[in-house]
Amino acid sequence: MTSRTPLPSVTTKTDSQPAPNGMGNGLFATTDINPGEDVLHIKTPFVAVLDSPRLEDTCAGCFGKRQMETGNELKACTGCRVVKYCDRTCQSKDWKFAHSLECPIFKEIKPRVLPNNARALLRIVLRTARNKYDPEEFKIFEGLETHINEIAASQGQLDRIILTSRAVKNYSGTDVEEGTVSNYAAKLDLNSFNLTTSMYDRIGLYLHPYAGLINHSCDYNSTVGFDGEELYVKAMQPIKKGEQIFISYIDTTTPYDIRRNELKERYFFDCQCTKCAKGTETLEDRFLSTQKDKTPLETAEREALQLLQTAIASDTEPADSIEKLEAAMHKLHETGAWPLIRQPYASLRDKLIISLLTAGKFTRAFIHAAIRFLRIDPLLYDKAHPIRHVHAWSLVRLTVFLSQEGFQSDPKDPVQIQDFQLNFHYLIWYILAELTSTQLESCTVPSFKKLVGNQFVQVHNEFKANGLDPSKNKALLSAEWNKLERLVDKALEKE
Numbered sequence: 001m002t003s004r005t006p007l008p009s010v011t012t013k014t015d016s017q018p019a020p021n022g023m024g025n026g027l028f029a030t031t032d033i034n035p036g037e038d039v040l041h042i043k044t045p046f047v048a049v050l051d052s053p054r055l056e057d058t059c060a061g062c063f064g065k066r067q068m069e070t071g072n073e074l075k076a077c078t079g080c081r082v083v084k085y086c087d088r089t090c091q092s093k094d095w096k097f098a099h100s101l102e103c104p105i106f107k108e109i110k111p112r113v114l115p116n117n118a119r120a121l122l123r124i125v126l127r128t129a130r131n132k133y134d135p136e137e138f139k140i141f142e143g144l145e146t147h148i149n150e151i152a153a154s155q156g157q158l159d160r161i162i163l164t165s166r167a168v169k170n171y172s173g174t175d176v177e178e179g180t181v182s183n184y185a186a187k188l189d190l191n192s193f194n195l196t197t198s199m200y201d202r203i204g205l206y207l208h209p210y211a212g213l214i215n216h217s218c219d220y221n222s223t224v225g226f227d228g229e230e231l232y233v234k235a236m237q238p239i240k241k242g243e244q245i246f247i248s249y250i251d252t253t254t255p256y257d258i259r260r261n262e263l264k265e266r267y268f269f270d271c272q273c274t275k276c277a278k279g280t281e282t283l284e285d286r287f288l289s290t291q292k293d294k295t296p297l298e299t300a301e302r303e304a305l306q307l308l309q310t311a312i313a314s315d316t317e318p319a320d321s322i323e324k325l326e327a328a329m330h331k332l333h334e335t336g337a338w339p340l341i342r343q344p345y346a347s348l349r350d351k352l353i354i355s356l357l358t359a360g361k362f363t364r365a366f367i368h369a370a371i372r373f374l375r376i377d378p379l380l381y382d383k384a385h386p387i388r389h390v391h392a393w394s395l396v397r398l399t400v401f402l403s404q405e406g407f408q409s410d411p412k413d414p415v416q417i418q419d420f421q422l423n424f425h426y427l428i429w430y431i432l433a434e435l436t437s438t439q440l441e442s443c444t445v446p447s448f449k450k451l452v453g454n455q456f457v458q459v460h461n462e463f464k465a466n467g468l469d470p471s472k473n474k475a476l477l478s479a480e481w482n483k484l485e486r487l488v489d490k491a492l493e494k495e
Ligand SMILES: C[S@@+](CC[C@H](N)C(=O)[O-])C[C@H]1O[C@@H](n2cnc3c(N)ncnc32)[C@H](O)[C@@H]1O
Pocket: 021, 022, 023, 024, 025, 026, 143, 144, 145, 147, 190, 191, 212, 213, 214, 215, 216, 217, 267, 268, 269, 270, 271, 272, 273
């Protein structure tokens, strides 16, 4: 049963109610919800804007969704030349939504480009002045939490909000009072989401007041994803009628203290979820040994984090990043007590895979993607979690690439892939078959599911054209799988 709220763009199986334990309001299931089902689907944002670096390479109308399908080269808006679009369809949609109002302002202040939060605030103010918001939606927006008292106590954030609001008030010429604009800015800070592609890469920020009502738990039951401008909140576990919907505001794979500090600093609350109730007893906090003296571990962590900082600095060359990330991972590994899944180890590997791809080191990227797929993700993420599916997909893409382009192993690779005599085609089929068979319960968004489904059909048809059907050859598939397991084990021995 899907119900419609009185809000025009919202379809949901929830309603909003006061939540227990001082959480303010929250969303609660109005029916039982199965894993993979939509808890909430929002067609049109209240506001969504691209991060400044993405203005260059992402369509401001479809946020990359149509762009991926059409492959069109983006064209800059001829008025302001700040935002770009796939074509007239994307341009005219955004023009009607808000760009007609902001375009003359962007043009006037060029070459300066406002940062993402100021552009979002400007859109809210301009749309409000033109009565472009649905009154019910706006009422929920006005009721959203701001934590203005806590913000007032942290001078840095207050100063930033005041400066942004003042600038937006001036540029927009609105007669809304500066205090009200600041209140909107505080709401935006607290309640906005990372706008992501259907592959879960961040591209901007997004706000819808109804989605802003969802509270956090480190032991969350739902996840958020975007397909263009559409937001999907999907159930990751079975949710019973009356249960509260929880998402994660932060990376919940980090240890207890880090999670709690982040929630306190950014969202001003002490998390009381079931995971935090277990304190430092959960997987995320565990070391491999119980040595009493933690100094060597703390030193290794500090040094690894320093290396990470320099590795991700914008002026670091990919080859240099790779060296630093590998050195950081080695430092943690060397302690003999740091599990692969304990942060920052797992996220160092994520960043390493990206740097290896950028540097064209595809064989090593494949090895680390396989380690992540087999040894890390199953422990860190629920099987319906979109991150798991996206990582599996990137392993598929890498395997396809190696199988089509051929490869030459790098002597620096922890193992030489050719020694394992992998049959890439069967591996690709196997991972895609797994991904496809779990699509229904997975929390990924429709475009992602379509991409995976199409690729599987294509790969399966190629096998069929050669008179083969991998689903009938379980022994061969399992032999390939064992080879991959061995490759991963050997690579980890060398880490
Ligand atoms: C995005 S808002 C969520 C909606 C909010 N409850 C409201 O009524 O507007 C985030 C704020 O909700 C509250 N909140 C969310 N999750 C919480 C939790 N697990 N424990 C306590 N407060 C929470 C905090 O005040 C937090 O700053």
